[in-house]
Amino acid sequence: MESVAYAHLSRLLHKRLLEQRVPLEATFEVSRRCPLVCQHCYNNLPMHDHAARRRELSLDEYRRIFDEIAEAGTLWVLFTGGEILARADFLEIYTEAKQRGFLITLFTNGTLITPRIADYLAEWQPFAIEITLYGHTRTTYERMTRVPGSYDRCHRGIQLLLERKLPLKLKTVGTTITKDEIFAMRDFAESLGVPFKFDSMLNPRIDCSQAPLEVRLTPEEVIELDLRDPRRLPAWQDLNNRYQTAAMAPYVTNTVYDCGGGVGSFAVNPYGEMSICVLSQMDTYDLRQGSFRDGWEHFLRQVRLQQRTRPAKCAGCEIRPMCSGCAAVNELENGDKESAVDFHCRANHLRAYLLDIPLKPNPLCEYRPGSARYEDIQASVALLRARAAELGVTLPATSRRSLPVIQPSPAALVSAK
Ligand code: SF4
Numbered sequence: 001m002e003s004v005a006y007a008h009l010s011r012l013l014h015k016r017l018l019e020q021r022v023p024l025e026a027t028f029e030v031s032r033r034c035p036l037v038c039q040h041c042y043n044n045l046p047m048h049d050h051a052a053r054r055r056e057l058s059l060d061e062y063r064r065i066f067d068e069i070a071e072a073g074t075l076w077v078l079f080t081g082g083e084i085l086a087r088a089d090f091l092e093i094y095t096e097a098k099q100r101g102f103l104i105t106l107f108t109n110g111t112l113i114t115p116r117i118a119d120y121l122a123e124w125q126p127f128a129i130e131i132t133l134y135g136h137t138r139t140t141y142e143r144m145t146r147v148p149g150s151y152d153r154c155h156r157g158i159q160l161l162l163e164r165k166l167p168l169k170l171k172t173v174g175t176t177i178t179k180d181e182i183f184a185m186r187d188f189a190e191s192l193g194v195p196f197k198f199d200s201m202l203n204p205r206i207d208c209s210q211a212p213l214e215v216r217l218t219p220e221e222v223i224e225l226d227l228r229d230p231r232r233l234p235a236w237q238d239l240n241n242r243y244q245t246a247a248m249a250p251y252v253t254n255t256v257y258d259c260g261g262g263v264g265s266f267a268v269n270p271y272g273e274m275s276i277c278v279l280s281q282m283d284t285y286d287l288r289q290g291s292f293r294d295g296w297e298h299f300l301r302q303v304r305l306q307q308r309t310r311p312a313k314c315a316g317c318e319i320r321p322m323c324s325g326c327a328a329v330n331e332l333e334n335g336d337k338e339s340a341v342d343f344h345c346r347a348n349h350l351r352a353y354l355l356d357i358p359l360k361p362n363p364l365c366e367y368r369p370g371s372a373r374y375e376d377i378q379a380s381v382a383l384l385r386a387r388a389a390e391l392g393v394t395l396p397a398t399s400r401r402s403l404p405v406i407q408p409s410p411a412a413l414v415s416a417k
């Protein structure tokens with residue numbers, strides 16, 4: 001009952017305040033250092049990287065930034081890393097944020113949680129704590145993290161939080177290493193009575209290394225995981241149906257970015273650079289040199305209003321709300337914000353065809369009716385439908401609505417959104 005009321009309130013606030021471009025949600029990467037060396041990670045640095053530590057924001061700098069964002073209307077704050085507890089003074093940063101009344105979520109791998117930290121969080125409760133599991137078995141977990149002993153430390157952290165009845169959630173990331181244990185991790189979370197979720201969308205590292213992609217699943221494997229949890233496909237469909245662009249209208253017409261980043265949310269990296277989100281690294285504003293208000297009102301507004309320089313298939317895409325691709329992801333993988341990443345595009349089209357969402361022809365998109373890879377993707381869809389039947393998953397009936405193969409001009413597609 002409570003969570004429904006909260007979700008409703010949150011939606012209302014977002015809808016109303018997005019129109020006014022209030023920076024409701026902040027993400028602070030407090031450190032990129034981490035005691036783990038996970039194979040899929042996009043930004044971890046060694047725990048004892050002293051040069052990185054010296055560059056991190058000081059507690060006084062956080063105080064100033066928190067004051068400024070509270071005044072600007074920020075309500076939700078997410079602390080992430082790297083590993084948040086890599087900062088020995090993380091609880092002091094956290095306390096400063098708590099004192100300003102933010103609703104705080106903590107992302108952690110759980111391995112550095114001690115009884116003292118758990119006690120403190122029990123006294124000064126966050127809104128949520130999310131721990132990422134890297135495997136159900138010790139072997140898989142430590143193959144991902146490449147640190148012996150990390151499995152036991154993570155489970156001790158989970159136990160410490162559960163004993164204090166803290167608002168814990170568990171999650172994992174689908175990779176070639178973890179994929180066979182995802183549902184065992186879900187069952188483990190359910191046995192503890194805590195929510196669980198997973199995501200399989202990996203990106204290159206922000207230092208441009210492509211190493212994480214070595215453990216990325218294929219688009220077909222990603223969608224098969226969706227099929228194996230009967231709640232996921234309807235949830236994707238619901239997301240696609242619910243997405244409202246009206247509040248963001250001035251910020252989506254032919255813009256490179258088409259999400260809430262820079263409209264209702266922003267991110268600050270460990271070194272005080274503010275951007276649209278943690279993945280967007282090209283356009284940053286230095287909060288050490290200027291005020292939050294100036295960065296938000298002028299710099300990020302301009303970033304958010306950047307216009308596309310050429311026709312793009314994403315501009316008119318009616319399944320964009322379900323897509324994990326976006327300008328920041330394009331920038332990381334293709335070095336070009338306007339060039340869509342094939343992995344995300346193919347995964348999303350597979351999902352859409354399985355959900356029987358009617359798709360308009362689009363000469364810029366290989367996966368649309370009449371385009372180069374349409375037959376190829378339909379072969380994958382047929383295999384996935386067969387797999388769904390094996391798993392006993394009911395998909396929306398194939399309607400065979402035949403869409404007219406009218407090829408719109410690229411210019412029309414760009415201005416369609
Ligand atoms: S990751 Fe992409 S969709 Fe998400 S906030 Fe960043 S730019 Fe927007």
Ligand code: SF4
Nearest residue numbers: 314317323340345348
């Ligand atoms: S599905 Fe493809 S065309 Fe649509 S938004 Fe995603 S990357 Fe762009």
